Amino acid sequence: MRDYALSDLTLSAPGLARLRHGVAAKSRLRFARRILEVGSEVALAAVMDRLRPLRGEIRRIDAGVVPSGSGRLALYLHWSPSGRVSEMVLRQLDAWRAEGFDIVFVSNATPPDDDWVALAERCVLRIERANIGRDFGAWRDALAIAAERLGTPRELLLANDSVLGPIRPIAPVVAALRSGGEGLFGLTESRGGGPHLQSYVLLARGDGAVAELGRHLAACVPSRSKWRLVQQGEIGLTRRMLQAGHRVAALFGHDRVGEALDARMLAAFGPRFAEPGAYDRYPLNPTHHLWRVLVEEFGFPYLKTELVLRNPGRLPGVEAWPEVVDGAALPLLQAHLALMRGG
Numbered sequence: 001m002r003d004y005a006l007s008d009l010t011l012s013a014p015g016l017a018r019l020r021h022g023v024a025a026k027s028r029l030r031f032a033r034r035i036l037e038v039g040s041e042v043a044l045a046a047v048m049d050r051l052r053p054l055r056g057e058i059r060r061i062d063a064g065v066v067p068s069g070s071g072r073l074a075l076y077l078h079w080s081p082s083g084r085v086s087e088m089v090l091r092q093l094d095a096w097r098a099e100g101f102d103i104v105f106v107s108n109a110t111p112p113d114d115d116w117v118a119l120a121e122r123c124v125l126r127i128e129r130a131n132i133g134r135d136f137g138a139w140r141d142a143l144a145i146a147a148e149r150l151g152t153p154r155e156l157l158l159a160n161d162s163v164l165g166p167i168r169p170i171a172p173v174v175a176a177l178r179s180g181g182e183g184l185f186g187l188t189e190s191r192g193g194g195p196h197l198q199s200y201v202l203l204a205r206g207d208g209a210v211a212e213l214g215r216h217l218a219a220c221v222p223s224r225s226k227w228r229l230v231q232q233g234e235i236g237l238t239r240r241m242l243q244a245g246h247r248v249a250a251l252f253g254h255d256r257v258g259e260a261l262d263a264r265m266l267a268a269f270g271p272r273f274a275e276p277g278a279y280d281r282y283p284l285n286p287t288h289h290l291w292r293v294l295v296e297e298f299g300f301p302y303l304k305t306e307l308v309l310r311n312p313g314r315l316p317g318v319e320a321w322p323e324v325v326d327g328a329a330l331p332l333l334q335a336h337l338a339l340m341r342g343g
Helices: 016-023 028-051 087-098 113-120 134-150 171-178 207-219 226-243 254-258 263-267 291-298 305-310 318-324 330-340
Strands: 058-063 072-078 102-107 125-129 155-160 183-190 201-205 248-252
Touching: 058 113, 058 134, 072 087, 072 134, 087 102, 087 113, 087 155, 087 330, 102 134, 113 125, 125 134, 134 155, 134 207, 134 226, 155 207, 171 201, 171 248, 183 207, 183 226, 201 207, 207 226, 226 248, 248 254, 254 291, 291 318, 305 318, 305 330
Parallel strands: 072 102, 072 155, 102 125, 183 248
Antiparallel strands: 058 125, 155 201, 183 201
């Protein structure tokens, strides 16, 4: 396995990369259908957002029993169909706590009372809100409440339960992120829509970077359009941080991961990937298309839940995901997947 190493992102306009990302591993027909779907979603959402603007509703705020004051704050977003909090999620909270973070747990669902009580033993603050604005809407509201009650942290972690794991030790991952000094750091870099950090784990370090992240969250406007939320939230954050002069770096950068790919791996994504330079011209989603390379070659600590549950890109070999998971951890992940299926 390769050593962990940060790769800096640079500011660039999306240009044709946005379209090439969409067509990367799809047929022309599937790509055209997707363009129509996104266009319809954005147009309808724009009308509805103007007629009936969405407003976040905070339903419940309770303190936890864990003392605060570390100066390292983690905003952890949860959602499940039933509102239940899986054992896997509790283990993720424990892992972040072990790295020195005070946990603010924010749920876009309605956790039952027994789960809510269990969370108190791991968190400094628990928040339940309406499922509006997805990740960045929840993080925005959680930070506003936490800052008022707990003060401004030196480190601010954004995390969510959209990943299965950790399936590899998280301590060396966090150490590698912290080794970058001040700035914004994440795990994977995507080139779709322009270079940006994917937002399931983001760490801001230093007063300037934490403040800039806070301003970005405060400016996020809830929308019914998932596409718009991703553009202004995830993709817009990297652009904003770079424009403000902050370092932005990924632990599993696009170019570095590409060095581990051979012609056989790329050919599995379709004929266009037989062309020289196709990996750079047709950006892939690393946590979906390159999941196995990330785990086995680079020690990536997670699997994307959506990939395992739905495999939206119809990628080959995803059903073999248990092969990369330690046997002791597998039942925990399977139980979480059953919960997310509504079981």
